[in-house]
Amino acid sequence: MTYIAKPKLHHPSLEKNKLGFTRRDYEGAISTLCAGCGHDSISAAIIQACFELDLPPHRIAKLSGIGCSSKTPTYFLGNSHGFNSVHGRMPSVLTGANLANRDLVYLGVSGDGDSASIGLGQFAHSLRRGVNMVYIVENNGVYGLTKGQFSATADKGSKSKKGALNHDAPIDLVMLALQLGATYVARGFSGDKVQLVPLIKGAILHQGAAFIDVISPCVAFNNHDGSTKSYDYLREHNEAVNRLDVILPRQPITADYAPGVVEEVVQHDGSTLRLRKLAADYDASDRASATAFLHQHEARGEVVTGLLFADPEPEDLHAHLGTVDVPFNQLGEAELCPGASALDRFNASLR
Numbered sequence: 001m002t003y004i005a006k007p008k009l010h011h012p013s014l015e016k017n018k019l020g021f022t023r024r025d026y027e028g029a030i031s032t033l034c035a036g037c038g039h040d041s042i043s044a045a046i047i048q049a050c051f052e053l054d055l056p057p058h059r060i061a062k063l064s065g066i067g068c069s070s071k072t073p074t075y076f077l078g079n080s081h082g083f084n085s086v087h088g089r090m091p092s093v094l095t096g097a098n099l100a101n102r103d104l105v106y107l108g109v110s111g112d113g114d115s116a117s118i119g120l121g122q123f124a125h126s127l128r129r130g131v132n133m134v135y136i137v138e139n140n141g142v143y144g145l146t147k148g149q150f151s152a153t154a155d156k157g158s159k160s161k162k163g164a165l166n167h168d169a170p171i172d173l174v175m176l177a178l179q180l181g182a183t184y185v186a187r188g189f190s191g192d193k194v195q196l197v198p199l200i201k202g203a204i205l206h207q208g209a210a211f212i213d214v215i216s217p218c219v220a221f222n223n224h225d226g227s228t229k230s231y232d233y234l235r236e237h238n239e240a241v242n243r244l245d246v247i248l249p250r251q252p253i254t255a256d257y258a259p260g261v262v263e264e265v266v267q268h269d270g271s272t273l274r275l276r277k278l279a280a281d282y283d284a285s286d287r288a289s290a291t292a293f294l295h296q297h298e299a300r301g302e303v304v305t306g307l308l309f310a311d312p313e314p315e316d317l318h319a320h321l322g323t324v325d326v327p328f329n330q331l332g333e334a335e336l337c338p339g340a341s342a343l344d345r346f347n348a349s350l351r
């Protein structure tokens with residue numbers, strides 16, 4: 001109920017992070033989604049990840065499109081910047097915001113309809129251009145908000161709640177993200193928060209285009225027998241290839257593992273992505289073999305989850321364009337409007 005406000009008072013013994021914030025400081029309004037909707041668990045995982053990373057809420061910008069999934073930014077990070085854009089248009093709005101102010105953490109939240117149907121072009125170009133962001137698709141295989149039509153990620157042969165068969169081939173957003181050049185690619189399940197929170201933390205620390213496909217069952221329209229996006233199907237077919245621990249710079253690495261069991265990716269900011277291997281033959285540093293592995297396992301009906309690919313040396317759009325380091329809102333008039341002679345020199349350089 002949106003009209004019920006959460007009480008502002010905190011219990012004094014609530015756990016605080018390094019900034020002195022509690023988890024409550026990272027929450028938003030009370031959710032109006034259906035009870036049991038996977039999307040609410042993803043909101044909880046985002047809150048947990050931002051709390052654990054000690055992120056100042058005012059340094060985060062959350063952007064979304066249209067759909068039940070795209071409504072969720074109202075339910076987390078109530079003290080952060082937010083922009084609810086048009087259906088399928090979140091990536092271009094996020095790209096523009098990021099180019100104007102590179103100092104914020106950009107969190108794009110979308111749905112399978114928002115990103116794989118109407119917004120497919122925007123999804124593709126934001127990843128291939130290397131926009132520094134965390135792009136989360138809350139993937140339930142249906143248009144939840146408009147009452148249960150098959151989306152472009154619904155598996156061929158899966159059944160709608162009313163028994164209709166989907167005849168179209170599915171779009172696998174993870175496979176596309178790998179092909180398009182995203183530098184951090186993961187898949188999670190809303191029912192596995194222990195796996196999902198570190199995947200989100202790793203994506204936030206990654207300084208490039210990070211994409212997470214989170215299978216997020218829709219309890220109202222796609223949680224029945226015959227659906228491949230239901231809680232039961234996921235619990236039976238979830239094939240986690242690794243478990244991620246995110247170790248911040250200067251944080252000691254405590255646990256020891258036998259050689260070959262752990263893969264470590266040291267990122268630009270000094271943080272370490274420590275991958276405990278569950279599938280011995282999975283290599284998260286190689287796009288081609290990751291893609292082949294996904295094809296083989298998906299043909300068997302398995303849903304492969306975990307950190308699927310990470311490039312320790314990502315390059316983002318600002319590097320490609322050679323933009324200035326300073327956000328536009330901190331530039332003075334002289335830098336923003338350098339005068340007619342600077343414009344003449346620039347025009348001459350293009351002739």
Ligand SMILES: Cc1ncc(C[n+]2csc(CCOP(=O)(O)OP(=O)(O)O)c2C)c(N)n1
Binds near residue numbers: 140
């Ligand atoms: C331009 C435009 N076309 C169509 C719609 C209708 N519409 C609203 S949400 C939606 C699909 C949402 O599906 P998804 O992104 O998967 O989100 P979910 O509700 O499943 O979380 C559609 C088709 C719209 N709002 N705007």
Ligand code: SF4
Binds near residue numbers: 036217
């Ligand atoms: S209709 Fe589906 S996606 Fe929308 S809130 Fe309900 S369960 Fe979630």
Ligand SMILES: [Mg+2]
Binds near residue numbers: 111139140141142
């Ligand atoms: Mg959907």
